[in-house]
Amino acid sequence: MQLSRNGIEHRHLFKFGAIRSEPEALALAQARRDHLMQEHPQIPRWRTIERAICNGKLGGVTYVAGPDKPSSCWCAETPMVDGTLIRETFSIARFSRAAKQLAIAERERQLNLMVAGFAVKAELDAASNRLGNGQNDAAMYGIVRHKTYWLVKLERSRQRFSKTFSFAKLGGVQDALAQAQAWRDDVVRQHPPVMRQQRANKLRSNNKTGIVGVTCVLGPDGRPRQWSAHTYIGPGKLLQKTFSVYRHGEDAQTLAIAERQKQLEQMEGRARLHPVEEQVRSSSTRRASQQSTRTDGRSSDGALGRSGGERRSRRQA
Incomplete structure (x- = not known):
């Protein structure tokens, strides 16, 4: 039995050998599934987003009591991804019994705005070197920006690699980033993850x-x-x-x-440490190979040049 609930995987085995028969094992698996579904109801996406951005204050529809019933109202409020809070009230004196339904409809409108704003923020994060799950993309994998330096931090088989690259010492933010990426690529290339x-x-x-x-x-x-x-x-x-x-x-x-x-x-490949791990290692290995080829080419040209010069010297002699 395998069931995903609100980001948590639930797995349970019901072996035919340990249980009397296959139908009994199936019945136990179905009962366990139904229990998990009842114990862990699916959380709506808007509720997950609201909890992520509410800073401790959830929204909803509430009844605000006044000194008397006509001065009371129904209120709809929802936190937004930018930290603001949309709040609308519907007076009972003005809308009578429809105030509550209007507040519920307004809450639905606010929720749509909240979800849309969260989607826009996710796109902006993706454009700022972020993957859909919030992790860094290939360019910024293992690299974190601090106030005055870049920090590269990786872990391989319980061995940690870290190094800082100062903006002031290395010619600015971009030059320091280039050196941080080069050092990161070298670590990734030399210390690949273990085979699965x-x-x-x-x-x-x-x-x-x-x-x-x-x-x-x-x-x-x-x-x-x-x-x-x-x-x-x-x-x-x-x-x-x-x-x-x-x-x-x-x-x-x-x-x-x-x-x-x-x-x-049937198990192939290496352990996956990060979604872009293989991409970084492949590009790093390719660049190292190209640099090695260029270096060997210059060395060969130099050797040919010296040999030609030596032949010319012997002919002149």
């Missing part, structure tokens, strides 16, 4: 079998009932296969280990 297979084979502290990706299901008597091999290949793709001890005997564990290796063969 290598990371998937890392033994976790909660592993009980001593074999990564292979688990054992015990029966009521405490003896192994079945061995299972499982590998998470990517979003929505989980490979899993079980081997019954009753059917395969002592070979069940060996078969599960072999199956785990087959599953790992």
Whole structure:
């Protein structure tokens, strides 16, 4: 069972071997799904945006009581992405029973303005070296601007790399940025992320079998009932296969280990640290190769020039 709710992934396995039958496993999975949907209702997009920009003050439709009923009113207010708050009131003395419905309609209008303003801000952020999820694009990956310097900060296999590039010492903001990007590219090229297979084979502290990706299901008597091999290949793709001890005997564990290796063969590429990681590394490697080619070409030209000069000197002699 896999369900995404308000940005949180919920995954639960209901194994046929551990449960009496496939229909019972399906019924349990459906019950768990229904419980999660009831426990975590989907939050509307406008509510998510409002919470992100409200600075602690949510909007809505409220009844504002006056000294007497005619002086009371219904109020609709909504925070905007620029920090302002749109607020409209509808007097009961003027609109009577329609005041509440008018406030609700005004709230809907304000929400549309809020969502539209948030979309415009997202476009501006994207134009300012930002991706849709708020992360930096390839040009500014790993680089943060401070008041007087650029800071490059990366982490590779628990090893941290950081360096500052001062505006004053390096000829201004743009020159310092160029040097920061060059240093960042060099770190990215020399320290690529680990292969996904290598990371998937890392033994976790909660592993009980001593074999990564292979688990054992015990029966009521405490003896192994079945061995299972499982590998998470990517979003929505989980490979899993079980081997019954009753059917395969002592070979069940060996078969599960072999199956785990087959599953790992379907896992390709390196671990993804950032959406633009591969783009930065590819462009950095390409530039380094071009620079190396130009350097070798100049060296060869120089050597040819010296050889020609030596031949001319010998002819003149």
